[in-house]
Amino acid sequence: MPSVRKLASTLGVSPFTVATSYERLASRGIVVSRAGSGYFIARTVHPPVREAPLSAPRSQPSNALGFVRSVVDPSSHALAPGSGFFPREWMEDALPPAVVGRLLRGEASFAVPAPALGTLEFRQQLAIKLAALEINVSPSQIITTFGATHAAQLICRKLLQPGDPVLIEDPSYMVQQAQLLDAGYRLLPVPRRHDGPDLDILEKLAREHRPRLFFTQSVLHNPTGSTTSPAVSFQLLSLADRYNFFIVEDDVFGDILDRPAVRLASLDNSRRVFYVSSFTKALSPALRVGYIVSPPEHVEALVDAKILGVLGGSALQESLVTSVLKTGRYRVHLAGLQRRLHKARSVALRSLTDIGIAFAPEPMDGLFLWGEVPRHVDVDKLMADTFEHGILLTQGTMFSPTGSFARHFRFNAGLCLDPKVLSLLRSACRPT
Amino acid sequence: MPSVRKLASTLGVSPFTVATSYERLASRGIVVSRAGSGYFIARTVHPPVREAPLSAPRSQPSNALGFVRSVVDPSSHALAPGSGFFPREWMEDALPPAVVGRLLRGEASFAVPAPALGTLEFRQQLAIKLAALEINVSPSQIITTFGATHAAQLICRKLLQPGDPVLIEDPSYMVQQAQLLDAGYRLLPVPRRHDGPDLDILEKLAREHRPRLFFTQSVLHNPTGSTTSPAVSFQLLSLADRYNFFIVEDDVFGDILDRPAVRLASLDNSRRVFYVSSFTKALSPALRVGYIVSPPEHVEALVDAKILGVLGGSALQESLVTSVLKTGRYRVHLAGLQRRLHKARSVALRSLTDIGIAFAPEPMDGLFLWGEVPRHVDVDKLMADTFEHGILLTQGTMFSPTGSFARHFRFNAGLCLDPKVLSLLRSACRPT
Numbered sequence: 001m002p003s004v005r006k007l008a009s010t011l012g013v014s015p016f017t018v019a020t021s022y023e024r025l026a027s028r029g030i031v032v033s034r035a036g037s038g039y040f041i042a043r044t045v046h047p048p049v050r051e052a053p054l055s056a057p058r059s060q061p062s063n064a065l066g067f068v069r070s071v072v073d074p075s076s077h078a079l080a081p082g083s084g085f086f087p088r089e090w091m092e093d094a095l096p097p098a099v100v101g102r103l104l105r106g107e108a109s110f111a112v113p114a115p116a117l118g119t120l121e122f123r124q125q126l127a128i129k130l131a132a133l134e135i136n137v138s139p140s141q142i143i144t145t146f147g148a149t150h151a152a153q154l155i156c157r158k159l160l161q162p163g164d165p166v167l168i169e170d171p172s173y174m175v176q177q178a179q180l181l182d183a184g185y186r187l188l189p190v191p192r193r194h195d196g197p198d199l200d201i202l203e204k205l206a207r208e209h210r211p212r213l214f215f216t217q218s219v220l221h222n223p224t225g226s227t228t229s230p231a232v233s234f235q236l237l238s239l240a241d242r243y244n245f246f247i248v249e250d251d252v253f254g255d256i257l258d259r260p261a262v263r264l265a266s267l268d269n270s271r272r273v274f275y276v277s278s279f280t281k282a283l284s285p286a287l288r289v290g291y292i293v294s295p296p297e298h299v300e301a302l303v304d305a306k307i308l309g310v311l312g313g314s315a316l317q318e319s320l321v322t323s324v325l326k327t328g329r330y331r332v333h334l335a336g337l338q339r340r341l342h343k344a345r346s347v348a349l350r351s352l353t354d355i356g357i358a359f360a361p362e363p364m365d366g367l368f369l370w371g372e373v374p375r376h377v378d379v380d381k382l383m384a385d386t387f388e389h390g391i392l393l394t395q396g397t398m399f400s401p402t403g404s405f406a407r408h409f410r411f412n413a414g415l416c417l418d419p420k421v422l423s424l425l426r427s428a429c430r431p432t
Numbered sequence: 433m434p435s436v437r438k439l440a441s442t443l444g445v446s447p448f449t450v451a452t453s454y455e456r457l458a459s460r461g462i463v464v465s466r467a468g469s470g471y472f473i474a475r476t477v478h479p480p481v482r483e484a485p486l487s488a489p490r491s492q493p494s495n496a497l498g499f500v501r502s503v504v505d506p507s508s509h510a511l512a513p514g515s516g517f518f519p520r521e522w523m524e525d526a527l528p529p530a531v532v533g534r535l536l537r538g539e540a541s542f543a544v545p546a547p548a549l550g551t552l553e554f555r556q557q558l559a560i561k562l563a564a565l566e567i568n569v570s571p572s573q574i575i576t577t578f579g580a581t582h583a584a585q586l587i588c589r590k591l592l593q594p595g596d597p598v599l600i601e602d603p604s605y606m607v608q609q610a611q612l613l614d615a616g617y618r619l620l621p622v623p624r625r626h627d628g629p630d631l632d633i634l635e636k637l638a639r640e641h642r643p644r645l646f647f648t649q650s651v652l653h654n655p656t657g658s659t660t661s662p663a664v665s666f667q668l669l670s671l672a673d674r675y676n677f678f679i680v681e682d683d684v685f686g687d688i689l690d691r692p693a694v695r696l697a698s699l700d701n702s703r704r705v706f707y708v709s710s711f712t713k714a715l716s717p718a719l720r721v722g723y724i725v726s727p728p729e730h731v732e733a734l735v736d737a738k739i740l741g742v743l744g745g746s747a748l749q750e751s752l753v754t755s756v757l758k759t760g761r762y763r764v765h766l767a768g769l770q771r772r773l774h775k776a777r778s779v780a781l782r783s784l785t786d787i788g789i790a791f792a793p794e795p796m797d798g799l800f801l802w803g804e805v806p807r808h809v810d811v812d813k814l815m816a817d818t819f820e821h822g823i824l825l826t827q828g829t830m831f832s833p834t835g836s837f838a839r840h841f842r843f844n845a846g847l848c849l850d851p852k853v854l855s856l857l858r859s860a861c862r863p864t
Binding site for chain 2: 028105107
């Protein structure tokens with residue numbers, strides 16, 4: 001290439017302009033710079049490639065890993081009426097790229113790492129947020145993570161040994177089950193009722209197996225949409241005391257509920273509950289920011305596990321969420337999200353019910369509709385037919401450690417109303 | 433509180449202004465909003481708290497976890513002349529909060545999650561960056577992570593079982609050793625020479641123990657600053673073939689070197705080398721963005737481990753780094769960093785040598801100076817004295833799986849010239 005000085009004078013522009021342009025070309029791999037000798041055309045130019053998905057699935061994904069991979073794969077072009085993410089259009093207002101700069105402008109510096117627990121400003125803001133749920137904690141009990149899955153991994157690493165028994169709801173979040181199985185723990189399934197876990201069975205399992213942990217979602221349980229009643233919450237904590245187990249309360253959907261609900265963490269006062277949440281669901285799936293509220297005596301062990309696994313958190317992500325919380329932007333976004341969800345949910349419920357899909361009579365809420373197709377439906381055929389049309393269904397078995405719920409499906413209230421989806425469901429459910 | 437409408441009319445401002453102000457107060461925990469009934473003063477107001485550090489250390493941290501916690505603790509006010517991070521002032525230009533917005537403005541949306549491997553644009557940009565190092569890979573071999581520590585964790589989970597032997601350099605990065613020990617692997621220390629690992633000992637260990645992995649830093653090895661020679665690199669890969677082990681090549685400091693250097697990954701062609709790097713060191717410690725370049729047959733297993741551990745990456749962080757790379761900003765920042773480092777390094781080397789600290793005669797480079805205090809120095813007293821003055825020293829034993837190097841220290845070229853540090857070192861090294 002011509003020298004920077006020469007090209008600048010030829011074009012009548014400043015050398016800075018030319019140097020910047022050369023650097024951009026170098027960053028794209030089009031030219032290479034050699035110290036002291038200038039810029040040269042690169043031998044090979046790398047055109048942007050279109051990428052094949054990871055081994056493309058040949059049928060409906062039947063497990064958590066397959067499902068997650070497909071749902072986040074932009075090249076799959078599949079419809080996922082059971083996705084765990086909010087519809088894209090509902091989230092565009094939350095964190096538009098153009099406002100990220102404004103939200104960060106007050107931040108001091110990205111030239112230093114985050115403290116081991118997470119940035120203090122973020123943990124203070126979280127403590128304020130939690131106080132509104134009557135969860136009263138000190139910022140020094142909060143450990144930031146890269147989302148709720150990461151939070152659960154840290155807790156397990158510190159509290160469990162491979163082979164240990166763990167209580168988990170049936171049905172429940174499939175990725176949580178996959179994580180526990182992958183780490184070598186033994187799952188003890190506790191049936192989930194409309195008002196929380198089945199305490200009789202839970203007690204029987206606790207007495208027999210003496211598990212150290214119980215994983216539960218008190219508010220807007222995934223996939224059923226149920227919320228644990230105050231009475232069941234209280235009894236559950238009593239059982240935890242009697243049988244000496246800890247509880248991981250996963251509250252990733254809690255912010256979506258537009259009315260008060262009791263969290264185990266608000267009753268427990270940081271004795272037996274690890275409260276876990278994140279901003280991936282309600283704020284932005286492009287962020288990975290979550291946190292654990294831990295009983296004080298376990299904080300240091302969790303911090304050690306965090307350092308040994310990922311070294312530290314992202315101060316940039318944490319600053320961004322702090323600002324979203326502090327400016328009130330999060331609350332405004334949530335209010336809009338709740339309005340949209342409310343409307344979409346009642347339409348979806350009606351449409352699916354009309355088709356013949358059955359829902360529990362108890363009031364459920366949130367992003368998911370947990371419905372059962374009639375007995376006469378050939379579910380395998382439905383799975384195959386929908387897959388052929390590029391539709392990923394979320395069959396109930398995926399959520400069940402006992403392989404139950406074969407006729408249940410998790411529907412996403414905002415994504416299940418696609419005409420193709422409804423028409424395939426309708427013909428499958430038609431009485432024969 | 434007065435109703436929104438009422439206060440707006442009293443003050444003669446728009447209801448929107450009042451509602452926004454109320455929401456900000458609510459986000460700070462000063463008022464609470466109750467749906468349908470308005471805003472109320474919160475019962476308790478949470479003042480920002482100053483936080484005590486995690487259990488404050490009572491002596492120099494002697495292990496990786498204690499050191500990392502202290503170095504990233506903003507409340508400790510300690511000087512860390514052996515820190516692994518660049519001086520704050522050297523990094524302020526790289527990612528000022530005010531330019532983050534500009535860098536992200538072109539991005540499509542943060543309303544969708546990142547694909548399982550990482551965003552395609554980022555992996556394409558990484559492939560271009562790697563091609564400049566003669567590492568020719570497809571974006572589909574690249575898996576993004578939350579930094580290099582996270583990358584190493586994923587590789588270990590997929591390739592090793594607890595109890596497995598692992599080859600590691602002596603000395604080497606202390607957090608890597610701590611991570612391996614915590615996961616239950618057995619360390620096989622290989623002495624690090626000025627031109628790379630000691631291949632005779634490595635071969636002996638490989639023959640006897642049949643390890644599956646070797647962890648190494650080819651370029652700007654931590655803590656010695658040495659770079660593996662092409663000849664040693666070639667022989668190392670031959671040994672990997674002969675004894676059937678994989679190599680994790682950690683290149684987190686590579687971008688800081690201002691001259692070409694051979695990476696194992698460029699010779700190996702994705703057969704036996706997992707190449708790992710990150711942007712935490714050279715771009716911003718407030719980011720946690722790293723990646724693995726994997727042999728193709730291990731990509732899917734690594735993706736599964738990533739999903740089960742953290743669900744996915746941060747599309748926001750990845751977009752930001754993509755933009756920093758694409759605009760040429762990263763290369764401009766690196767050039768400045770290299771200039772500063774070059775200058776600081778020679779001054780630091782001279783000052784420490786004058787004090788009596790000895791350095792290997794072979795040329796070393798990068799952020800670290802690996803020096804040895806004279807035999808007569810009472811190292812325990814030096815450690816205690818400096819700790820009393822709020823100075824964290826980084827003693828060689830911390831880097832050694834054999835507990836060697838008690839008289840060695842790792843110095844950070846940009847942070848060791850503090851007068852208090854130099855004066856304490858000088859009096860400790862003074863001939864008796």
